Amino acid sequence: MTNMKLSAEVIHLLLKTGVREFCICAGARNSPLIETFYKNPFIKIYHFFEERSAAFFALGRIASTRRPVAVVTTSGTSVAEILPAAVEATYSSLPLVIISADRPKSYRGTGSPQTIEQVGLFSYYIEACFDLDEENTHFSLKGLSWRKPIHVNICFTEPLIDQEAIELHAPLTEERIKFPETFPLNMVDEIQKFCEAQRPIVILSTLPEKSKQSVLTFLKLLKAPIYAEGISGIKNHPEIKDLMIQSGEMMVNYLLDNKICNAVLRIGGVPTCRTWRDLEDKRKDLPVLSIGFNHFTGVSREITHYTDIDDLSRVYIDPVKIEPKEYQNKDKKNRGELLRLFQKYPKSEPAMIHALSRLMKDKRVYLGNSLPVRMWDLAADEDLIPKNVVGNRGANGIDGQLSTFLGWSQKGEGNWAIVGDLTAMYDLPSLWITNQLDAEDINIVVINNKGGMIFKRIFNKNIFLNRHQIQFKSWADMWGWKYENWTEIPQTVTSGVQRIIEVNPEEEQTASPATTSMVIVGAAMSSV
DSSP, X not given: OOHHHHHHHHHHHHHHHTOOEEEEOOOSXXXXXXXXXXXXXXXXXXXXXXXHHHHHHHHHHHHHHOSOEEEEEOSTHHHHTTHHHHHHHHHHTOXXXXXXXXXXXXXXXXXXXXXXXXXXXXGGGOSEEEEEOXXXXXXXXXXXXXXXXXXXXXXXXXXXXXXXXXOOOOOSSOOOOOOOXXXXXXXXXXXXXXXXXXXXXXXXXXXXXXXXXXXXXXXXXXXXXXXXXXXXXXXXXXXXXXXXXXXXXXXXXXXXXXXXXXXEEEESSOXXXXXXXXXXXXXXXXXXXXXXXXXXXXXXXXXXXXXXXXXXXXXXXXXXXXXXXXTHHHHHHHHHHHHHHHHHSTTSHHHHHHHHHXXXXXXXXXXXXXXXXXXXXXXXXXXXXXXXXXXXXXXOSSTTHHHHHXXXXXXXXXXXXXXXXXXXXXXXXXXXXXXXXXOOOEEEEXXXXXXXXXXXXXXXXXXXXXXXXXXXXXXXXHHTOEEEEESSOOSOOOOSSEXXXXXXXXXHHHTSHXXXXXHHHHHOTTOO
């Protein structure tokens, strides 16, 4: 089979399977694929000069479109640049498709230029690998779960462009295989027995969009106290707001330490909060029931875990035996004290996050790394609810966050990201995609602490902080973005622009004893 025909067949099958977008990094070895895209302009492509940003951008597009998205590389170490995004996709159950061009199989193990062992490179972090060439052209996606990436490695011989590119047609129907799942009756029994025997606190983390209403329906019946992380997307939802803990993880610990709650019911992705890590040691005997969307529990000890989160709305449950007055008055008092501290230290980081959140009512919010995630959970205004809050929280700390956010941004919406300074510097090429974006209302807030301040409270040694004096105006200028430097948070902002906002908290206010105590106790900041 010719190179051009093999390229056309791979792309055509992916189109039939539901892939609609391709992030391409053009090179010589993948030229048969690039020529095929050029011949078929109906296929949506984004072009990149480097692979890491392309792959993380693809993750954002998957989250936004809820479809598999492909990233296309040439051969050699360019393929290895996809590994960080493949790891994130695995733990977040995002169906990334990796298409890598390769030199002929006879070159393997020779050390020939731009030849590495591409097959097997992704190890655990793919569901399947297809190693194709002119003799082995079998490529089928039937039977895949689509909960991990797949790798399609295509070996091309020279001449690379061995015939005219083939014209394709947009498929009229999709052939993506969906397997019917039987309703897990044992899950229903387990939940009912657990909630009858225990008084659980609910910890909510990342929720798939399609699962949110099922979770809301279940929680309204259960009536248990809820600690909702911002990236759950339903923190302070009006249907369950009266059940929400508002004063941070300090109230989670209060409920558990005082036996008001004596168990944990996790719903969603692996939580980022400290309480979940405490289940390994400090609270190793605490009963736990976990319901998520993949098989990852997030703890090393054995707990009961189900992956049928969409079926929660079909579970009838009696309310738990917890009186709201046992914790709500204290929670309100603690929240009031937090708000007073925000007023007293308006240029501390938590106070500035609180003020920033007021600008994001009915907006789409992306929280980009550990400190913004935890600060948002502690400080975001509980009365101003964003349209959606998400984050890349599978395995990823600071890698590729802005690329993912830009892929997730949508036209006609207000899109906001909050990231730290080191996170922004780690993904400086992300703004390359600017001229290819449909979204025009995009705001990237860089919390510039002049270093990785999440480590200061743990180690208190500058070697961990990567201290610097960098500002971000030249970065914005380089890519034609508007730049603003905020020492105070305005009450309103203009919309419809692509903007870098540098926010500079005052280190003295953030480090004041009252603020430090608020952060450590309220947000359990000893966790990284």
